Amino acid sequence: MLARTADPIVAIATASGRGSVGIVRVSGRELAPLIDALCGRALKPREASYLPFRDADGSPIDRGLALHFPAPHSFTGEDVFELQAHGGTVVLQLLLARCLAAAAETDPATGRPRLAGLRVAEPGEFSQRAFLNGKIDLAQAEAIADLIDASTEAAARSASRSLSGAFSDEIHTLLEALVRLRMLVEATLDFPDEEIDFLQEADAAGQLVALQSQLAAVQQRARQGALLREGIKVVIAGQPNAGKSSLLNALAGAELAIVSAVAGTTRDVVSQTIQIQGVPLHVVDTAGLRDSVDEVEQIGIARAWSQIEGADAVLFLHDLTRSAAPAYAQADAEIAGLLASRLPASVPVIDVWSKLDALPATQPPPDSGVSLSARTGAGIETLRRRLLEVAGWQAVPEGVYLARARHVQALSRVEEHIALATAHLAAHAQLLDLLAEELRLAQNALNEITGEFGADDLLGVIFSRFCIGK
Template identity: 75%
Template sequence: MLARHHDPIAAIATAPGRGGVGIVRVSGKGLQGLVQTLCGRPLTPRQATYLPFCDAAGQPIDQGLALYFPAPHSYTGEDVLELQAHGGPVVLQLLLARCLEAANQPDPASGQRVLPGLRVAQPGEFTERAFLNDKIDLAQAEAIADLIDASTEAAARSASRSLSGAFSHEIHALRDALIHLRMLVEATLDFPEEEIDFLRKADARGQLSKLEQTLAQVRQRAQQGALLREGIKVVIAGQPNAGKSSLLNALAGAELAIVTPIAGTTRDKVQQTIQIEGVPLHVIDTAGLRESHDEVERIGIARAWDEIAGADAVLFLHDLSRCDAPEYIAADADVAGAMAEKVSKNVPVIDVWNKSDCAAPAARLVATVGARASVRLSARTGDGLADLRRTLLDVVGWQAAPEGVFIARARHVQALHAVAEHLAQAAAQLDATGPALDLLAEELRLAQNALGDITGEFSSDDLLGVIFSSFCIGK
């Protein structure tokens, strides 16, 4: 642990602003003296006590509830004191200042300061203490922040499952199986005369195959969880007057973007987050793509291309009412060519044929472009929107969320990918004629380390700093 991890800490634990209740939290070793100084009496552990909170002169700041949780039975694993007062920002700042002031008062019994070194907590430091004191692992710690930040019900439920340890349980089960396999390989290295016969008798290849199958299932659920947490950036692109703004409004169910028959109405991006089956979609309407001499419109078009290049999925909007006009077809081809250069091959592009309600019957039969997903709809009437929503989820790999999905982050998915690569290398070594058992053992060790990165068993201090700094202060 770093030196700062031994300091007692205090912070306002509720969100900024006014509310019915606000909480000031203190965590550290040996808080009994601070409890006595602040509350004027000892507190019964884990029992709420209603009392006045007074300043150094004995004047009341507020009245509320005080709760004391002795170590190790607390959120952080240290002694924890919570003062629950009215949720006005001035009141809470006064209470926090009183905690810091009381910590530096002399204890009447010993003459020493009540709680030397008490300081304001850094972002995420309470949860970091919980992790360092083995109350939770790193995946559970991240799930706390994800539960707070959840933008959909499905994301909140998945974060709650991760917080309860569902994701960690899966990782620990993989780790235990991996350790058992490593044990077999290491034992074989210790007795080289046995070598591959010993591994065959122990069915090492079967154990590795089962491990790879289990890992594939965990990776699939983690990828679903990452979609729930991160959401999907969807960019609507196409020529002017294809109905991009109308489509954004239809998907959002609100008049967010200005819609007019005038080409070039949208000059800058308009963004709205919606949800489909609990998956957040960050939908961005962009300026119409064309050659323009208007400086403002050109800037908007450049920004549109920037958004398209960074999208998770692109809705390439086509106007069915103009799909037989030669100039429109040529301009669409130019946009398609530029899009092919700027959009990664891994990013799905959906061809959306809009204005089906006012297109000629022959135009409604327009064919799908290449092998890409294609949807015909009317942003004005809403016909075909359900198909578009379902297609969007399909192309990004979302499946109907079962109860077993847990929240996950991009780093979890990357770590599981690294595990899969190391296991694949291990399998290649095991299947080779005259396998190099030392290389096999090393691949298994690296796979275990990658799993440990998820739960924090092998995480660096730099990684921990990045993770916990993203938390709010007081959590």
């Protein structure tokens, strides 16, 4: 549910803990009485003033910079008042409490509370108000949270492009093309007896082809952006002592998992997020897959299969030093069969041959899969490139904007509706009503991305994930 948008709100807008600077932010209407109570005078719009922040008895709580951004020229589109103080936890809590107390005090000039109804902001409420007041669209609002949460430089730069409106501009370009087509179709429906065929004269078929081409380009960049934001989950699977933990350590560049010659050392899930060309990969090391009577190891194996079944890609590790042994090869074949039966066809399984450094010089490595040595690093870079391939990553850094799974799904629905619209157009006048409906549905799906209209519960979910004060 959306927050009470008429209430003035206040929050500490910087991260918790100690820091050199901390910010308390207020957003609402007619903030002058509250500003006077805290600062002792009016503030010049958009100009920083260094002064004491006053307590109820006039004594200073702290000294710092105060700023006033009158509506609509502010982040939220409302009046915004900021106190930039020293970043101590106690100091900021005192200023927050003082704002709330001063808001409830009677203003001598009016006889009314200085700022009636002031309350602590809910998560993401400042950004939510910026969206509701038309300062940013929904995709840009999400980009704020993505920029804060970015785990790689590429993700941060892409989120910044989304925040600046690069993604939204492309969506609006698609929307404009859809609206033009809808106008043509509606005109044909409204004037069916006219001799001029509006759709043929305006090359509606050509416009649909151009729209499909534009949409494909946006989809490609959005998929890349979703990869930068979400990454993929890669699970390392195989028999005990195949080198799974060594591979995790080699990919991560750190000793994260215990490595031992004793089979079954890894009994629980060990995971680490790494980045390859800016793409986050969530790599999971699992217990060795085998029949075991050990109760603890059985739990680890069950957890391993749970991770495997939720993977976006699986690295099936084979020990080159044991691959010729009949029992080992038979066990690998059984695991391969289980992977094929328990994984969707869309989840790639990459065969990885480990311990290349221990392979005799006279024995060539297999032609299929990736052969490597976690000890020497040979083949690790090849595996990294292979992982990017299966993830669908293409290096287009300047054109990528950060996107979310819901954006990609919405664009897929647009693609489906446009395909149906193309089929209806080919059937000419008999299916013009259906053509108009498919174009309308395509426009609705695009509007979901920018939030021009949508369900309140969708907005609530999105903004509830923000931090307080943002």
